Amino acid sequence: MSTEPETTEEVEPGTPGAGATADPQDVDTDTDADTDTDTDAAAVTDAVEGGTETEGAADAAKLSEAAAELAAQRLERERIERRKAEKQGPIAAGTKLSGTAADLLAAVRAVESGEKPVATAFREPEPTPRRAVAPEPVPRPQPVAAPAETSAALAPEAAAAVRAVLGEGGAPDALAPGALAALGEGADDQLREDPWQLLRVAGVRPEQADGFARALLGAECRPDDERRGRAVTVWLLEQAALAGHTALDAPALTAALAQRAVPDPDAAVQSALAEGDALVFQDALDTAPPAQEEGAEESEERPVRVLIGLERYALAEESLADGLARVMNSVPKTDGSADGWEQAAASATRSAAELIRAVAGHGLVLHTGGHASQAETAALLHAARGLGLRGWAATHTPSGRDDCTARMARYDLPDGPSGDAGDGPVTGVATVAGLLSGAEGPGRDTDGAFDLDLLVVLDAPQLDVETAAMLAESLPDGARLVLSGDPGVLWSAGPGRVFADLLAARVCPQVASRTPDPGPVGELVSGVGIGELNQVEAPGKEVVIVPVRDAGEAVHRTVQLVADSVPRAIGIPAEQTQVITPGHGGAVGTRALNSALKERLNPGPGRFGGFDPGDRVAHSPAPGRTTVGHVVKADADGLHLECSGLPVVVPKERVEQSVRHGWALTAHQAVGLRWPAAVVVLPGDAAAALTRPWVYTAFGRAERHLSVVHGVEQALQRAVAEVPQKPRTTRLPALLKAQVPAAG
Structure with a gap:
């Protein structure tokens, strides 16, 4: 396909390589969407519908009434914003904060508002344009703690003691709940003894902890303090986990410590190891030792790499490797003759038949x-049921569970434990989280293992090491495990790359589906998966x-597509269209797009913590x-939602941390979900954030229609062709290699 940019406003359907004609220097990321003209809206309608339409007389008649209503709503929102601004003003008891205290307060508010810091310490530096889109934050890979307010309420004396210490160090009181949650009982004494323990609180950075330590220790605060080196080491390992690493090469860790002004990085690492805050590993490399001359003594030394990691992820990877080895070594449950399999x-399609034969002989x-390959896993579960096996599928999201259930319904398979009476085989679908918690799935037997014979995990690339380890540990002896997924999508939010590591290790059979995703969208996405941005025929737009x-x-045209053009030209309503953009922040991030989409689709004052019924x-x-x-609705119990057809009540103290407007999502949030239509927004300042997996994931969320709001010119094609998934450092490949002889 041509790489030349288009020279007109309209682009023919099915030309994903086309770009805008604007000079990159002319892009203004601060432009307000409300200032866009009606001519721009008409251009969007032209691109989707192939022509312009004028509004009817009835719409004109309603203009004054609608304008009055919008004006009233704007006044209400402005009043609410003024009240919020007053509450967020300077602290009355301490006048205005400055310096370290102000930085800490800003960090706390960032965390409380959901703007978690992005881990960049171990990512390759990228040239970022001025006012660039904020990179998509990866959620902190740890279990959700109890609400901070609850912890403080349960220990008012402890909270008061921690606030007193924080006040002495010039830190805001708002850090007290986080400190209690991170440090537990005696948090105040721990902070006095080691002020750098403040780094364990989410959102606090080394320079802020240094200021806190200077205020508490005075002249005794030194850069070479052993406590500082140890705390910064642990902080860097936690930042690495945010970026997906389960461990770090020792040289990379010491280099990062040097960048953080730790005078003796090696001593800092040794101190962390001695205190048990981190663990060290020596994994053998694939490189073989040099050949020995004839008659010379054989050398038993093999090259190794030294890795440093946190205990929780190290134990999870080792547990996962052991669990997978047990699955591969155990004899599958007797389930009929080989002739039955x-x-x-023989009665299945080609790819499904290959999968069934592989599962018949391997654990x-x-x-x-x-996505279309899930039909093959449904056929596998049908075959297992016919052989008397209890088979279950597990998906990443409730939406994926519902989609898989619909596929399995073609084989008349039940969707839960109630599908069969008595002690007969049970086949169904659950989410991974529901399966592990016991809220969904077959339950557990007397030994605590899943009460099943076959587990098919869909969306397998979304498994982090801790979740995968729990699944492997929960499988009974003799059970079969199938990990199924699209290797081209973004990896898990938590640390590890379980599915990719297993594919690379080649310790078990691998079955590649030959069932392509249908239609022009499927053809486009398949090309992206192999690094090609192809022009596709799209006669139906x-x-x-x-x-x-x-x-x-970009904001204005996105709203026009969702609210008008796609529903009118394609027949897909706005509630079935999803907007996907690279990040939360920035002029075209999820926050800006959600604000504009709410204004158009469900305007309201946001009286329930920024939300209104119907949002x-x-x-x-x-x-x-x-x-x-x-x-x-919202009441004293919290914010009432309906998600995937199920009622959900979010306590009011958790709303700000766990609920966002959802007309626009990031690609990481959208993994495992699909919609009839998707609008992927690529603003000019997002070029540096694009990778092939990101584009593959975003484009692949559309089932029938894909609109691309394109402002990155040739950066899209370069990202697809040249920018792969960011590497992650993990130990699972070496651990699996050690298990290969046992696994056969």
């Missing part, structure tokens, strides 16, 4: 393919490119898990 395979099988010049135009929301009950729903 062969007969089931662990990897299955790769796009299945793929449309909308060029934009700046951020304001579309994204609920994140735990890091790495997002469900999409809408607001029903």
Whole structure:
């Protein structure tokens, strides 16, 4: 396809490589979407519908009434914003804060508002334009703690003691709940003894902890303090986990410590190891030692790499490797003759037959393919049921569970434990979280293992090491495990790259699906997966490119597509169209787009913590898990939502941390979800954030129609062709290699 930019406003359907004609220097990321003209809106309609339409006389008649209503709503919102601003003003008891205290207070408010810091310490530096889109934050890979308010309420004396210490160090009181949650009982004494323990509180950075330590220790505060080196070492390892690493090469860690003004990085690492705050590992490299001359003594030394990691992730990877080895070594449960499996395979399609035959003879099988390949896992579960096995599928999201259940319904399979009476085999679908918690799935037997014979995990690339380890540990002896997923999508939010590591290790059978995703969108996404941005034929406007010049135009055209053009030209209503953008912040991030989309689709004062009944929301009950729903109401119990057809009540103290407006999502939030239509927004300042997996994931969320609001010119094609997934440092490949002889 041509790499030349288009020279007109309209772009023919199905030309994903086309770009806007604006000079990159002319892009204004601060342009207000409200200043865009009606001519721009008409251009969007032209791109999707192939022509312009004038508003009817009836719409004109309603203009004054609608304008009056909008004006009243704006006044109400302004009043609310003024009240919020007054509450967020300078602290009355301490006048205005400055310096370290102000920085700490800003960090606390950032965390409380959901703007978690992005881990950049171990990511490759990227050239970032001025006023660039904020990179998509990766949720902190740890279990959701109890609300900070609850912890403080349960220990008022402890909270008061911690606040007193924080006040002495010039830190805001708002850090007290986080300090209690991170340090536990005696948090005040720990902070006095070691002020750098403040780094364990989410959102606090080394320079802020240094200021706190100077205020408490005075002249005794020194850069070479052993406590500082140890705390910064642990902080760097936690930042690495945010970026997906389960461990770090020792040289990378010491280099990062040097950048953080630790005078003796090696001593800092040794101190952390001696105190048990981190663990050291020596993993053998693949490189073989040099050949020995004849008659010379054989050398037993092999090259190794030294890794430093936190205990929780180290133990999780080791537990996962042991659990997978047990699955591969155990004899699968007796489930009929080989003829039964062969007969089931013979009646299936080619790819499904290959999968059935692989599962018949092995405890662990990897299955790769796009969304359409889930038909093959449904056929596998049907075959297992026919052989008397209890088989279950587990998905990443409730939406994926519902989609898989619909596929399995073709085989007349039940969707839960109640599908069969008595002690007969049970087949169904659950979410991974529900399966592990016991809220969904077959339950557990007397030994605490899953009461099943076959587990098929869909969306396998979303498994982090801790979740995967829990699944492997919960499988009974003789059970079969199938990990199925699309290797081209973004990896898990938590640390590790379990599915990719297993594919690279080649310790078990791998079955690649030959079932392509249908239609022009499927063809486009398949090309992206192999690094090609192809022009596709889209006679039904299945793929449309909308060029934009700046951020304001990108916001305006996105709203026009969702609210008007796609419903009118494609027949897909706004509630079935999802907007996907690279980050939360910036002029075209999720916050800006959600604000504009709410104004158009469900205007209101946001009287319930910024939300109104009918608002579309994204609920994140735990890091790495997002469900999409809408607001029903709010009362003393909290914010009432409906997500995937189920009622959800979010306590009011958790709303700000776990609920966002959901008309626009990031690609990480959208993994595991699909919609009839998707609008992918690529503003000019997002070029540095684009990678092939990001584009593959974002484009692949569309089932029938994909609109691309395109402002990155040739950066999109370069990202698809040249920018792979960011590497992650993990130990699982070496651990699996050690298990290969046992696994056969």
